[in-house]
Amino acid sequence: MAVAELDLDGPDGEVLSLSPAPGGPPLGAGDIFALVRLRGRPAATVLGHVGTGEDPAEVLAAAFRARRNPPGAPPVPEAPAPEPPPDEPPVPEGPVPKPPVSDAHAAPPRATVVVATRERAGQLGRALDSLLAQDHPDFRVLVVDNAPVTTATHDLVASRYAGRVDYVREPRPGLAVAHNRGIVAADADSAVIAFTDDDVIADPHWLTALTAPFAADPGLGCTTGLILPARLATTAQILLESHGGFAKGFEPRLYDPASPPADEPLFPFTAGSFGSGANMAFRAEALRAVGDFDPATGTGTPARGGDDLYAFVRILAAGHRLRYTPEALVWHHHRETWQDLRNQAYGYGAGLTAYLTAILVRRPALLPALLARLPRGLAHARAITAHRPDGAHDPGRAEGDEPAPGAHGAQTHPWPRGLSRLERRGMLYGPLGYAKARVRVRRQARDQAYEAYERYDEPGGLARDDAHEARRPGHNRIRRGRP
Structure with a gap:
């Protein structure tokens, strides 16, 4: 369609x-x-x-x-007429003081947009074109080339976007590792770091809408936005969107740890309801204070996902607020094939439990809160991964007809039994995948430290004592499990 x-x-x-x-x-x-x-x-x-x-x-x-006025429903009442304004007070003599400037109308802060990519130069060009057309007054676009095997991404940025897009290379695979590389390379004066994917087209107002709330709310740590499908050309794409896609509705919402939402009994552990990694931004100092993304999460690692969910919960657990704003819109190109959808279903399940494992490993103080919510959490997991027969949402539709996207989050649209099983298998695998990813991260960090040591000890390099001091922080990070 x-x-x-x-x-x-x-x-x-x-x-x-x-x-x-x-x-x-x-x-x-x-x-x-x-x-x-x-x-x-x-x-x-x-x-x-x-x-x-x-x-x-x-x-x-x-x-x-x-949809707004269904047949048989009472008519939507008209808004009451505004009351007449009160009599204006007399104008004082002398100069009239200017009213204070509202934070809501303050200019959006300077931002760095990080786009992590791996061997998808064709899609990346489409995304970069949309990012360079943003109406935000002050931003920088940074491409992180994650574990490249060719020079295609570098060549694209160097030839078509020279002087407009910056490029850095991150040799270690993993989306969270690539995002962390982007955080390090972000401009020091960027108050906000935004993240999106190489398979999106950003609305021209996306970055302004995503970053402006930070100017109005000093306690805001994260914002997320609306993600809609750019194409619905295959059954796999339609099924993903009918299952909920990535959209979180059309009502702005503020998540405040000081005032947990009454309709979210699992808050803050249902992080999937807050937003998705293809459309998110963080106050730079808040993200760095919680230790960036966990490098043992995300696609490209054995954990298969969960890097964005981990960051959302860590920001909320640190006392910052998170705002979802549907005006910050990107169009996402869903994967097209049935095998892609199978991989996504398994990865979503694995990423969910992998991120929960990461939270408990790196923030053990949250264990009592998670255990208190565990029974409801298991019921929630069963519900979101449940098999829904084709035609469940429309008894008049014939078996085998194409499913149709509907209200996001309604959980009433088709979801084949095979995909349901894959999601649940992924959930069982997630903790093991996270453990494997942590081992790999430690090994990579150790190898990196050794390579740095050897470079320092080469002729003309640092003295051995200086090299030993230079690599000591690396050893400390290895003990903490952070590269």
């Missing part, structure tokens, strides 16, 4: 524009999955079927209005 974005002049207003999702083909007859904007603000997603000769914009607008 096609993917589009529809902009309306208010909930019941006229159509302002309709266009394909960025880079998508022209719209025509058939099924269309659309992001609905209200004067530019993301508000909902709808699914409409456009017949031959029908206007796609009107079909989708009607679908959105029908």
Whole structure:
């Protein structure tokens, strides 16, 4: 099915524009999955079927209005008329003092955008083009080439983006390791470090919307944003989106450890509800204070994932707030094949329990809180990985029909039994995968320290005593399990 974005002049207003999702083909007859904007603000997603000769914009607008005002439901009450303003006070004599500047309208802070990539130069170019088109006033784009086997990424950045995108190489594999390399290479005056993936297209307002909340809230440690599918061209892509995809809804939300949300009894351990790693930003000093990302988590390691979830919980456990803002939008290119989806299902399960293991290993003080939530947590894990037969959400739909994306998080859409089993197997494997990853991280750190020692001891290098001192911090990090 096609993917589009529809902009309306208010909930019941006229159509302002309709266009394909960025880079998508022209719209025509058939099924269309659309992001609905209200004067530019993301508000909902709808699914409409456009017949031959029908206007796609009107079909989708009607679908959105029908969702807001379903047949038989009481009409949505109109907003009350505003009360008349009180009499204005007399204007004082002399110069009128200027009102204080609101933090909400403060300029977004300087940011570094880190894009970790590995051997996907074609997709990376598409992502970088969208990042360079951001309306943020002050930012830098940094590509981290993770364990490359060719020079394709370096050549792309050096030729097409010279002077506009910076490049660093991280030889050790793993998404968290690559992100940590980006943190080290980020500008010292970047108050915020944002992260996205090489398979997204960022909305032009993405970075501004993602970073502006840091200027308004000094206690904010992290922000996340909306992730929607750029394509729904294969069954695997549609199944992933119908299972919930990466979106977390269209209502802004603030997660505050000082005031846990009443509707999140597992808070803060249901980190998957906070956002995803393809669309996140951190206050730089807060992220560094909690020790960056755990290098034994993330894709590219035996843990298979969980690096973003680990960081979210560590930020909240340190007392910082986390804000989800749907105005910070990226379009994500879901993997296309059935095997890709199988790998993702297993990886999601493994990453979930791997990150929980990482939290307990590196922050044992959270163990009592986790144990108290364990029974509900197991029930939650069973629910989110449950098999849902094809047609469960629509009894009138024939077996084998293409599943359709719907309300995110509803857990009422098809999820094949085989993918359910893979997620649960991944959950069982996660702690073991994390243990294997920690062993590998320690070995890599030790080898790196030895190589540094040998370089220092070469003719013309540092004296042996100085080299010994230079490598001592490396040994300390090895004992802590941090490279």
